[in-house]
Amino acid sequence: xxxxxxxGELRIEDVGQEVTLSGWVxxxxxxxxxxxxxxRDRYGITQIVANEGTSEKVVTTLSKIxxxxxxxxxxxxxxxxxxxxxxxxxxIEIEIKGLTILSKASLPPFTIxxxxxxxxxxxxxxxxxxxxxxVVQENxxxxxxxxxxxxxxxxxxxxxxxxxxxLINSTPEGARDFIVPSRINPGKFYALxxxxxxxxxxxMIAGFDRYYQIVKCxxxxxxxxxxxxxxxxxxxxxxxxxxxxxxxxxEGLTKHLFKEIKGIEVTEFPRIPYSxxxxxxxxxKPDTRFDMLxxxxxxxxxxxxxxxxxSADYIGGICAQGCAGYSRKQLDQLxxxxxxxxxxxxxxxxxxxxxxxxxxxxxxxxxxQDDLKKxxxxxxxxxxxxxxxxxxxxxxxxxxxxxxxxxMGGQLNLRNNNEFKPLWVIDFPLLEWDKESGRxxxxxxxFTSPKPEDIPLLDSAPEKxxxxxxxxxxxxxxxxxGSVRIFDSALQAKMFxxxxxxxxxxxxxxxxxxxxxxxxxxxxxxxxxxxxxLVSLFAGLDSIRDVIAFPKNNAGRDVMIDSPSEVTKEQxxxxxxxxxxxxx
RNA sequence: GGUGGCGUAGUUCAGUUGGUUAGAAUAUCGGCCUGUCACGCCGAGGGUCGCGAGUUCGAGUCUCGUCGUCACCGCCA
Numbered sequence: 001x002x003x004x005x006x007x008g009e010l011r012i013e014d015v016g017q018e019v020t021l022s023g024w025v026x027x028x029x030x031x032x033x034x035x036x037x038x039x040r041d042r043y044g045i046t047q048i049v050a051n052e053g054t055s056e057k058v059v060t061t062l063s064k065i066x067x068x069x070x071x072x073x074x075x076x077x078x079x080x081x082x083x084x085x086x087x088x089x090x091x092i093e094i095e096i097k098g099l100t101i102l103s104k105a106s107l108p109p110f111t112i113x114x115x116x117x118x119x120x121x122x123x124x125x126x127x128x129x130x131x132x133x134x135v136v137q138e139n140x141x142x143x144x145x146x147x148x149x150x151x152x153x154x155x156x157x158x159x160x161x162x163x164x165x166x167l168i169n170s171t172p173e174g175a176r177d178f179i180v181p182s183r184i185n186p187g188k189f190y191a192l193x194x195x196x197x198x199x200x201x202x203x204m205i206a207g208f209d210r211y212y213q214i215v216k217c218x219x220x221x222x223x224x225x226x227x228x229x230x231x232x233x234x235x236x237x238x239x240x241x242x243x244x245x246x247x248x249x250x251e252g253l254t255k256h257l258f259k260e261i262k263g264i265e266v267t268e269f270p271r272i273p274y275s276x277x278x279x280x281x282x283x284x285k286p287d288t289r290f291d292m293l294x295x296x297x298x299x300x301x302x303x304x305x306x307x308x309x310x311s312a313d314y315i316g317g318i319c320a321q322g323c324a325g326y327s328r329k330q331l332d333q334l335x336x337x338x339x340x341x342x343x344x345x346x347x348x349x350x351x352x353x354x355x356x357x358x359x360x361x362x363x364x365x366x367x368x369q370d371d372l373k374k375x376x377x378x379x380x381x382x383x384x385x386x387x388x389x390x391x392x393x394x395x396x397x398x399x400x401x402x403x404x405x406x407x408m409g410g411q412l413n414l415r416n417n418n419e420f421k422p423l424w425v426i427d428f429p430l431l432e433w434d435k436e437s438g439r440x441x442x443x444x445x446x447f448t449s450p451k452p453e454d455i456p457l458l459d460s461a462p463e464k465x466x467x468x469x470x471x472x473x474x475x476x477x478x479x480x481x482g483s484v485r486i487f488d489s490a491l492q493a494k495m496f497x498x499x500x501x502x503x504x505x506x507x508x509x510x511x512x513x514x515x516x517x518x519x520x521x522x523x524x525x526x527x528x529x530x531x532x533x534l535v536s537l538f539a540g541l542d543s544i545r546d547v548i549a550f551p552k553n554n555a556g557r558d559v560m561i562d563s564p565s566e567v568t569k570e571q572x573x574x575x576x577x578x579x580x581x582x583x584x
Numbered sequence: 585g586g587u588g589g590c591g592u593a594g595u596u597c598a599g600u601u602g603g604u605u606a607g608a609a610u611a612u613c614g615g616c617c618u619g620u621c622a623c624g625c626c627g628a629g630g631g632u633c634g635c636g637a638g639u640u641c642g643a644g645u646c647u648c649g650u651c652g653u654c655a656c657c658g659c660c661a
Contacts, residue, residue, distance in 0.1 A: 029619095031618060031619075033618040034619070051619090093619095107594075108594090110611095113622095118594090119591090119653080119654090121591095121654090122594095124653095175660050175661070176659085221660040222659060224655085342656050443661070554654065555652095
């Protein structure tokens with residue numbers, strides 16, 4: 001038997017017991033006549049002590065061990081003469097009687113300890129060592145708990161967990177697919193699913209009524225801190241439901257997770273239309289932990305001879321409370337920040353609402369104190385506040401104001417990671433115009449149902465058609481999204497037409513689905529949560545990498561196994577593939 | 585595809601205007617040490633300053649390129 005107990009469980013009540021422990025050597029403190037070993041496993045750390053009573057054989061072995069050796073120790077649990085209040089096992093120690101080296105260890109490239117040692121590059125290359133760190137283990141344990149809790153909640157609601165295939169067809173809509181060549185079918189390719197979308201709809205047609213799956217999805221697009229090429233979704237679909245039923249059910253799941261995992265009662269799930277989110281927050285995933293809403297000034301700020309504003313489609317700004325005291329340097333920094341290519345604003349106008357009630361702005365030449373007072377009223381600003389105003393093309397300016405709002409919210413410490421503010425963004429546009437391809441794209445996906453009252457607009461003003469689509473947003477993070485589906489093959493055919501598919505193309509790509517609709521399709525709707533993002537939100541992390549055991553880097557590479565990698569000529573031949581060197 | 589940050593000892597970092605032998609902490613190794621828990625004390629070893637070119641009498645430092653990495657923009661139905 002390798003162990004009778006783990007390294008985290010022995011307490012003062014166990015004093016006198018003879019025990020065997022196995023684990024990794026965290027640290028050795030050799031005091032000469034006596035030494036201490038911190039023995040670590042995922043449950044905790046237990047101190048081992050050797051002193052003058054320890055056998056010669058054990059002392060000799062002890063002198064050979066180092067950091068990260070895997071050892072087995074047996075001995076008697078003793079009360080410590082000097083206790084450590086900082087760890088749960090701090091009142092006891094094991095007086096060593098026997099010691100076996102189970103596995104030697106080379107010196108690790110970074111020290112295994114809680115506060116990060118070794119940069120991301122090393123941590124990823126030696127991820128199996130990084131995963132020994134308690135902080136990283138805790139993230140993965142949190143992930144496991146959340147998956148378990150999700151399953152038991154959905155199981156209790158009569159959802160059926162069903163697996164769907166991973167080798168499917170490539171489709172032209174949406175993100176780039178990962179492609180898998182078929183050996184048995186030369187010249188043909190599978191694709192990895194971006195989501196199990198059509199399969200879950202087929203399961204509804206099959207009568208499963210409630211489906212879920214915690215499932216890997218794949219998108220061949222550039223990575224971000226919150227985007228990996230393979231990621232996990234809590235994927236769901238329900239029959240005989242309307243939008244309201246989905247929102248209720250998944251508010252329920254979200255509340256349950258917050259309560260079970262974090263002990264937090266989250267009650268409010270406000271709903272705001274997409275258009276309002278854009279107007280007030282400059283984003284379709286607003287962070288509602290703080291207000292600082294965007295206000296439009298287009299009507300009242302034009303016509304004073306300030307060319308920048310007079311020529312703008314849109315003028316708007318935000319009010320940073322209590323920031324009227326910002327220095328020239330601070331204001332310049334903000335202006336430079338919005339001028340970076342990532343934001344792309346031309347400039348930033350400020351108005352200081354001084355505590356004495358006067359105004360000082362960068363456009364005093366064009367606007368009187370009375371003019372600026374009107375602005376301030378529009379923002380509900382009070383003396384001591386700072387107005388930050390931008391202008392230009394409306395969608396770009398709103399987006400830039402949204403970014404500035406987030407930056408100011410962060411700067412003023414209004415974005416607290418222990419506070420959770422969910423909301424539903426609803427009424428998304430069904431279609432958006434894509435300049436590059438010169439056609440409409442489905443904003444959600446091609447199976448999303450338009451709002452019935454907007455269907456007449458499909459022909460006259462397609463961009464005005466709203467969808468029965470919804471996103472769950474928490475703290476400015478898009479946690480999930482879904483829609484009510486089209487279940488009528490005629491409407492579905494019309495949608496494909498709007499998206500620029502010919503009848504033949506639609507038939508070739510999605511014929512099986514439209515065909516299935518002919519055999520009695522129930523009204524259905526669904527949603528998918530980004531599981532990695534949800535876990536990182538619960539863990540208070542900005543990057544999803546730390547909640548994934550073996551993540552990929554910025555360039556989509558796994559630096560530990562060095563993938564992707566080349567394959568042999570034989571493999572290529574068998575698949576009928578040839579590598580063509582790209583010219584620069 | 586683009587913008588920006590970072591790259592110096594195993595690790596974390598310092599390194600002045602371009603100037604002698606590139607430092608500190610920590611880790612490692614050796615010695616001493618009976619109550620440590622970030623043990624302590626003494627000593628030692630450890631460097632392709634990411635790589636390559638250029639400027640210069642002289643480059644860790646300046647310029648260009650390149651590689652790696654991170655964040656972001658585009659992209660992500």
